[in-house]
Amino acid sequence: MKIKQIKAIKATLDIVCGKWKAAILLVLVDKTLRFSEIKARLPKVNHQTLIKQLKDLERDGLITRTKYDDIPPRVEYTLTEYGKELEQLLKDMMDWGEKHLDLKNKKYIDDDILVKEES
Amino acid sequence: MKIKQIKAIKATLDIVCGKWKAAILLVLVDKTLRFSEIKARLPKVNHQTLIKQLKDLERDGLITRTKYDDIPPRVEYTLTEYGKELEQLLKDMMDWGEKHLDLKNKKYIDDDILVKEES
DNA sequence: CAGCATCCGTTGGGATACTG
DNA sequence: CAGTATCCCAACGGATGCTG
Numbered sequence: 001m002k003i004k005q006i007k008a009i010k011a012t013l014d015i016v017c018g019k020w021k022a023a024i025l026l027v028l029v030d031k032t033l034r035f036s037e038i039k040a041r042l043p044k045v046n047h048q049t050l051i052k053q054l055k056d057l058e059r060d061g062l063i064t065r066t067k068y069d070d071i072p073p074r075v076e077y078t079l080t081e082y083g084k085e086l087e088q089l090l091k092d093m094m095d096w097g098e099k100h101l102d103l104k105n106k107k108y109i110d111d112d113i114l115v116k117e118e119s
Numbered sequence: 120m121k122i123k124q125i126k127a128i129k130a131t132l133d134i135v136c137g138k139w140k141a142a143i144l145l146v147l148v149d150k151t152l153r154f155s156e157i158k159a160r161l162p163k164v165n166h167q168t169l170i171k172q173l174k175d176l177e178r179d180g181l182i183t184r185t186k187y188d189d190i191p192p193r194v195e196y197t198l199t200e201y202g203k204e205l206e207q208l209l210k211d212m213m214d215w216g217e218k219h220l221d222l223k224n225k226k227y228i229d230d231d232i233l234v235k236e237e238s
Numbered sequence: 239c240a241g242c243a244t245c246c247g248t249t250g251g252g253a254t255a256c257t258g
Numbered sequence: 259c260a261g262t263a264t265c266c267c268a269a270c271g272g273a274t275g276c277t278g
Binding site: 239240241242243244245246247248249250251252253254255256257258 | 264
Binding site for chain 2: 002003004005006007008009010011013015016017022023026027032041061078084085088089090093094095096097098099100101113114117
């Protein structure tokens, strides 16, 4: 049943492989965040791009979007159960990457990735 | 150290996220294959595209390319240790995908993915 | 058989401007 | 504050043709 295997893997990869998807999921692992809080933690991401990727993640069931009818508007994003179950997978990718890749020198490191450390 | 975490994850994803990379790795898990054998198992992949993705995987240290000076030419591709250690990760992605995604109906399923079953 | 060079179309990330 | 609507550009997958 190779075909189904590969389809499942590809589907998973397609969901997570957006330029900022992994970063978004990681910052949401800690806690629910507002749009502006996510943006503050990912200073380099474009406003519009962030909205798109959040929409994708919501469509794919990894996060939920809750809108409060306040003024000014407030929107919160939370990991779903599915999203939380991805955490282990992300951790495994991290372990593999740290073990095998030269993260300082290689060209496949994308310096646009920047997350503000917790203050 | 969020930044390093995300960089490692992104680097890993970048390596595996080519359209056919996961499929190539999976068919090579079983055994070393010649270029034409890989192509036979992935009928839908373009000749040139396959060469490119194999080159990427070789550059990133996941497979090794062995050229024999025969006539006609013969080239074999094998998973490296690094590549083999990815297998578990791929399996985990598969499990997650099968558990959470509706692989039949959803639009994120790419029907181009086709692997010939073992005959 | 396996690979390279080249060109092309699509797509996804990004920039800018405007709305409730 | 958060979101929509456009437009733009680079990168990637793919098609074609040629080589040892």
